[in-house]
Amino acid sequence: MLKNIRRISAVIFFLLITLLFLDFTGSIQRWFGWMAKIQFLPALLALNIGVLAFLVVMTLLLGRVYCSVICPLGVMQDGFGWIGRKVRKNRYGYSRPLNILRYVMLGLMAVAIIAGIGSFVALLAPYSAYGRIAQTLLAPVWQWGNNLLASWAESHESYAFYSVDVWLRSGVTLAVAATTLIVLGILAYRNGRTYCNTVCPVGTLLGFLARFSWLRPVIDSGKCNSCGLCARNCKAACIDSKAHKIDYSRCVTCFDCIGKCHKGAISYTFRRSLQDETEGVADASRRQFLTVSGLIASATLLKAEEKTVDGGLATITDKKIPERKTKIVPPGALSIANLESHCTACQLCVAACPNGVLRPSTQLDSLMQPESSYERGYCRPECTRCSEVCPAGAIRPITRAEKSSVQIGHAVWVKANCIPLTDGVECGNCARHCPSGAITMVASDAADVNSPKIPVVNTERCIGCGACENLCPARPFSAIYVEGHERHRII
Amino acid sequence: MSHIINRREFLKRLGIGAGITGLALTGCKRPAENLARDNSASKDIPTDKMTYRINPKTGEKVSILGYGCMRWPNKEDDSDEIDQEAVNRLVDTAIAHGVNYFDTSPAYCRGKSEHVTGIALSRHPRDSYFIATKMSNFAPQTWSRDASIAIYRNSLKELRTDHIDYMLLHAIGGGEDAMKVFNSRFIDNGILDFLVAEREAGRIRNLGFSYHGDIAVFDWALANHDKYKWDFVQIQLNYLDWKHAKELNPRNTDGEYLYGELEKRGIPAVIMEPLLGGRLSNVPDHIAARLKQREPENSVASWAFRYAGTHPDVLTVLSGMTYMEHLEDNLRTYSPLKPLNEDEIQFLYDTADLMVQYPTVACNDCKYCMPCPYGIDIPAILLHYNKCVNQGNVAESTQSPNYAEARRAFLVGYDRSVPKLRQASHCIGCNQCSPHCPQSIDIPKELHRIDRYVEDLKQETLS
Numbered sequence: 019m020l021k022n023i024r025r026i027s028a029v030i031f032f033l034l035i036t037l038l039f040l041d042f043t044g045s046i047q048r049w050f051g052w053m054a055k056i057q058f059l060p061a062l063l064a065l066n067i068g069v070l071a072f073l074v075v076m077t078l079l080l081g082r083v084y085c086s087v088i089c090p091l092g093v094m095q096d097g098f099g100w101i102g103r104k105v106r107k108n109r110y111g112y113s114r115p116l117n118i119l120r121y122v123m124l125g126l127m128a129v130a131i132i133a134g135i136g137s138f139v140a141l142l143a144p145y146s147a148y149g150r151i152a153q154t155l156l157a158p159v160w161q162w163g164n165n166l167l168a169s170w171a172e173s174h175e176s177y178a179f180y181s182v183d184v185w186l187r188s189g190v191t192l193a194v195a196a197t198t199l200i201v202l203g204i205l206a207y208r209n210g211r212t213y214c215n216t217v218c219p220v221g222t223l224l225g226f227l228a229r230f231s232w233l234r235p236v237i238d239s240g241k242c243n244s245c246g247l248c249a250r251n252c253k254a255a256c257i258d259s260k261a262h263k264i265d266y267s268r269c270v271t272c273f274d275c276i277g278k279c280h281k282g283a284i285s286y287t288f289r290r291s292l293q294d295e296t297e298g299v300a301d302a303s304r305r306q307f308l309t310v311s312g313l314i315a316s317a318t319l320l321k322a323e324e325k326t327v328d329g330g331l332a333t334i335t336d337k338k339i340p341e342r343k344t345k346i347v348p349p350g351a352l353s354i355a356n357l358e359s360h361c362t363a364c365q366l367c368v369a370a371c372p373n374g375v376l377r378p379s380t381q382l383d384s385l386m387q388p389e390s391s392y393e394r395g396y397c398r399p400e401c402t403r404c405s406e407v408c409p410a411g412a413i414r415p416i417t418r419a420e421k422s423s424v425q426i427g428h429a430v431w432v433k434a435n436c437i438p439l440t441d442g443v444e445c446g447n448c449a450r451h452c453p454s455g456a457i458t459m460v461a462s463d464a465a466d467v468n469s470p471k472i473p474v475v476n477t478e479r480c481i482g483c484g485a486c487e488n489l490c491p492a493r494p495f496s497a498i499y500v501e502g503h504e505r506h507r508i509i
Numbered sequence: 510m511s512h513i514i515n516r517r518e519f520l521k522r523l524g525i526g527a528g529i530t531g532l533a534l535t536g537c538k539r540p541a542e543n544l545a546r547d548n549s550a551s552k553d554i555p556t557d558k559m560t561y562r563i564n565p566k567t568g569e570k571v572s573i574l575g576y577g578c579m580r581w582p583n584k585e586d587d588s589d590e591i592d593q594e595a596v597n598r599l600v601d602t603a604i605a606h607g608v609n610y611f612d613t614s615p616a617y618c619r620g621k622s623e624h625v626t627g628i629a630l631s632r633h634p635r636d637s638y639f640i641a642t643k644m645s646n647f648a649p650q651t652w653s654r655d656a657s658i659a660i661y662r663n664s665l666k667e668l669r670t671d672h673i674d675y676m677l678l679h680a681i682g683g684g685e686d687a688m689k690v691f692n693s694r695f696i697d698n699g700i701l702d703f704l705v706a707e708r709e710a711g712r713i714r715n716l717g718f719s720y721h722g723d724i725a726v727f728d729w730a731l732a733n734h735d736k737y738k739w740d741f742v743q744i745q746l747n748y749l750d751w752k753h754a755k756e757l758n759p760r761n762t763d764g765e766y767l768y769g770e771l772e773k774r775g776i777p778a779v780i781m782e783p784l785l786g787g788r789l790s791n792v793p794d795h796i797a798a799r800l801k802q803r804e805p806e807n808s809v810a811s812w813a814f815r816y817a818g819t820h821p822d823v824l825t826v827l828s829g830m831t832y833m834e835h836l837e838d839n840l841r842t843y844s845p846l847k848p849l850n851e852d853e854i855q856f857l858y859d860t861a862d863l864m865v866q867y868p869t870v871a872c873n874d875c876k877y878c879m880p881c882p883y884g885i886d887i888p889a890i891l892l893h894y895n896k897c898v899n900q901g902n903v904a905e906s907t908q909s910p911n912y913a914e915a916r917r918a919f920l921v922g923y924d925r926s927v928p929k930l931r932q933a934s935h936c937i938g939c940n941q942c943s944p945h946c947p948q949s950i951d952i953p954k955e956l957h958r959i960d961r962y963v964e965d966l967k968q969e970t971l972s
Contacts, residue, residue: 177914177922328619447937450938
């Protein structure tokens with residue numbers, strides 16, 4: 019019963035969170051966006067006190083339910099583990115906790131958060147690791163499927179589906195996601211929740227709280243015949259059946275053991291007394307834990323050729339990314355520093371961006387965190403999707419009106435590429451599309467009103483949306499491109 | 510709009526579709542057997558009933574349906590190559606049903622039309638068809654005498670022949686300063702005199718011109734009829750342009766005037782754009798219903814072809830038939846031609862009055878504007894816009910009753926019809942296209958207008 023409740027709710031959470039990354043129309047997000055916002059690390063980085071309090075209370079009441087239901091990476095590993103147990107039954111066994119490793123990882127995480135080493139935080143954050151898998155490995159399959167439906171709809175004059183571009187945003191992120199999937203897949207297939215109980219900082223943190231949980235599985239030593247079946251089916255390797263003890267810091271409250279026990283010796287019940295289970299090592303680890311969690315809390319607080327024939331299409335060269343001195347981050351990010359210190363690189367914003375603007379960074383210090391570029395599209399005035407989906411407070415919610423006055427960068431003109439000067443034709447496409455009217459076309463020779471017209475940018479009015487860069491006819495490098503701003507300004 | 514279905518309906522159909530796909534795959538050739546055979550579409554087309562007109566100079570019989578070789582089908586793999594097999598089949602069917610006039614140009618189909626047409630025609634006896642081609646020296650680099658003559662000689666080679674039956678000065682009246690362009694193309698370099706000499710030598714059997722644009726050039730050419738002795742003239746004529754050409758485009762001239770001037774001088778007329786590139790067949794729903802109601806068994810297009818053929822001095826009516834269905838429909842209309850009576854003609858003029866109320870762009874998809882040096886797919890954008898106008902999917906405001914569906918149909922359809930990089934937002938307004946447009950459309954202006962409309966839809970800022 020308990021196990022089925024756990025399994026059903028886990029599957030529901032897992033599928034809907036996966037859909038958050040797959041659905042590009044934004045409708046799943048509207049109803050289930052909260053599922054990303056209750057993920058632990060993003061909520062911590064967003065200082066979302068309500069969610070944190072809820073998760074802490076839930077863990078203190080029920081144990082690590084978060085790990086077995088809410089965390090998509092945990093549920094994914096359970097999936098692999100399920101296959102593993104189909105292949106060979108009773109494959110697990112008790113092992114001693116690797117507390118040193120666990121607290122070192124937690125400590126490193128705390129240091130990384132304090133120091134703002136976003137890429138390290140991103141690498142370890144469990145929800146984000148799953149997000150990368152969903153976004154880079156599953157989303158393309160989903161999108162190809164959608165495009166098939168779209169072409170079918172097109173042949174039936176239906177507008178129910180529309181096709182989307184499928185493109186590789188970052189090879190590094192893809193490689194990281196694939197590696198995560200393979201490594202975790204193998205670990206989970208063989209030994210269950212190894213990652214969650216050794217490396218995962220959220221697992222360690224919640225595990226510490228779970229030691230004191232009110233409800234927990236308890237072995238009745240009177241009924242237990244020490245057959246060890248529970249231990250051999252414990253994916254967390256936390257049941258010491260000989261000693262009739264369960265390590266609650268590692269137990270993910272999956273309830274598998276309760277069903278396995280022939281003698282009915284295990285039940286999910288109230289804690290008998292605090293003293294019984296928390297003697298010995300617990301004191302030491304509690305002290306350890308309080309130090310690091312204090313660190314984490316303070317860290318987040320700190321923080322053209324001539325035509326002769328008719329028809330045909332001119333080939334269009336792909337745009338290349340210009341070399342930007344400062345990278346561009348989307349409006350709502352407040353500053354590059356804010357984004358880097360809050361972002362867990364879950365890729366939800368990248369998945370949500372309908373304009374092909376956001377992609378994971380390949381720079382080491384902000385690895386896999388989002389950045390903007392305008393070769394495929396630009397940051398359109400009506401879109402605030404990334405700010406709506408971000409669970410970590412890296413991109414804060416903004417309205418369309420606010421967005422129109424947030425300056426995330428400014429446009430820079432590159433004389434050598436400008437079409438009126440190179441091709442001798444009239445252009446002005448940048449000025450025509452500038453949503454803030456920051457570009458004016460002026461005669462290139464001040465003395466001659468008939469000389470070719472070139473764009474001049476009033477950088478005070480420019481918001482850095484990239485319409486000019488994206489729609490500039492010069493290829494592969496635009497004649498006007500956007501330089502990012504470290505700190506966004508309101509104009 | 511019957512084409513728009515909601516999601517539930519869609520899923521339902523998807524389920525049904527999946528269930529019957531296997532059936533449909535094997536069954537797709539069968540329905541004809543189950544249908545009554547008196548349906549006009551399945552009636553056999555007679556091979557010996559084609560209406561012919563007599564060329565007053567040579568006395569030869571020219572089929573009233575002329576094959577326009579400007580819209581040959583491409584291969585299905587989306588490549589830019591013309592499907593020669595399909596062209597051969599079309600030409601064979603046309604000839605078998607009495608079509609004997611084939612009109613091409615060195616510029617058509619990205620310059621490949623003459624070659625493909627030549628291959629298809631050379632499989633038939635040379636005396637079973639007439640070839641019409643053109644002096645398409647549009648680019649200034651081809652204005653020299655040598656370059657223009659090279660174009661002419663190449664036409665003979667590509668068409669695998671030693672004589673051209675109908676030779677045209679291609680699209681006089683175009684360009685910013687049309688008279689100057691005309692002089693540069695044909696007079697100053699002596700090319701017109703050269704072509705007249707070729708006619709005397711028998712390598713050109715009939716000499717004429719096709720006209721779009723500035724009426725001064727048309728008038729000049731006819732004023733010099735005594736000197737050049739035009740054997741035929743190719744004009745745009747259809748029931749919309751007969752009186753409304755000016756309303757659609759101030760630079761165009763009513764068909765009534767053009768035809769009248771030729772009739773006065775006894776010059777046979779070859780008709781182009783009888784269907785306005787499909788705009789007279791792809792019409793708003795209630796116009797289609799109006800035409801179908803009067804002739805339920807005939808196509809919407811058949812009205813336009815009968816209209817063009819009804820004029821007695823018309824030698825042949827050109828149609829750029831891409832698909833076998835187009836060809837069959839036209840063969841049916843003209844085998845034989847049933848001329849319209851006065852009542853029916855008035856009915857079409859009334860229909861035209863209704864049509865001009867629709868704000869479509871006068872694009873006939875001739876692709877003369879292409880390729881755009883900046884990669885824009887101009888005709889695809891304009892056709893998408895027209896399609897949405899005709900289907901009632903161009904909402905005037907966010908308050909329009911069908912605003913949400915119209916917006917989706919317009920935007921989703923736009924991305925389907927035109928790749929993003931070839932959409933109107935990339936038009937820089939260099940205006941290299943407009944001088945090539947036979948319909949004198951101010952292309953950048955229209956593209957920028959459509960782009961602003963798209964932006965209004967995307968940003969939901971439509972008033």
